[in-house]
Amino acid sequence: xxxxxxxxxxxxxxxxNAIRQIPRGHVSSYGAVAKAAGYPRxxxxxxxxxxxxxxxxxxxxLGSGGRISLRGELGMEQRFLLESEGVRFRGKRADMKVFxxxxxxxxxxxxxxxxxKRLPRK
DNA sequence: AGGGTGACGATCA
DNA sequence: ATGATCGCCACCC
Numbered sequence: 001x002x003x004x005x006x007x008x009x010x011x012x013x014x015x016x017n018a019i020r021q022i023p024r025g026h027v028s029s030y031g032a033v034a035k036a037a038g039y040p041r042x043x044x045x046x047x048x049x050x051x052x053x054x055x056x057x058x059x060x061x062l063g064s065g066g067r068i069s070l071r072g073e074l075g076m077e078q079r080f081l082l083e084s085e086g087v088r089f090r091g092k093r094a095d096m097k098v099f100x101x102x103x104x105x106x107x108x109x110x111x112x113x114x115x116x117k118r119l120p121r122k
Numbered sequence: 123a124g125g126g127t128g129a130c131g132a133t134c135a
Numbered sequence: 136a137t138g139a140t141c142g143c144c145a146c147c148c
Contacts, residue, residue, distance in 0.1 A: 011145065030130050041143055043130040048146075050129060061129080069129045078129090127146085134140075 014038055015049045018103065022060045025086040026101040027094050029064050036103035059085075060101075066094035 014037035021036075022028050028036075030043035039045065047069070050058045059081040063069040066089075068078055079089065087099045 009145080034130090039145085041131090042145070044128050044143070045130095045145060047129040048127090058129085063129080064131055071129085074129080124148105126148090127144105130143090132140105132142090135138090 011037070011039055011042065011045060012049055012053070015042075015046050016053060016056060019046075019050070019056050019058075019061060021103065022057060022101045024057075026099050027060045027062050027066065027082065027087055027096070028101045028103075029062055029066070029096075030069075031064055032100075032103070033061060062094055062096075066096040066100075067092060068094075 015033060018033045018037040019028075022033075030046040031040075033046045034040060034042040037046075046061065050056060050061055059078045068075045070078055082094060083089070088095050
């Protein structure tokens, strides 16, 4: 059943909910899910949740640009499942232009997160 | 309390 | 386009 090693924390709950909102035949990205859950910049946590919590439509979450992050067999399976749902790929990327799920505009209450602007690299 | 971690993401070479 | 690096940040020992 549920592996759930992670005791439900607000972050985990919010992320799971966001993932469950992605309809069949559509996809999203780790970053988008994190933002929709109210935790921008926590894309890596989305990945962790996907790995630890089962019962989620894991195949619908891709890396930015629609790339599949999983390696090997698992990655192949993800692609297969998505194509089965009708998601089409252009090369190695899913066609986000058409299949990316759009979360509610308000994208969840902006927790107590600081906007955090991008700092100029170098 | 402290440090390592990761199904990421943006930028650089 | 591809590969390496750096920054992130809550979680888990």
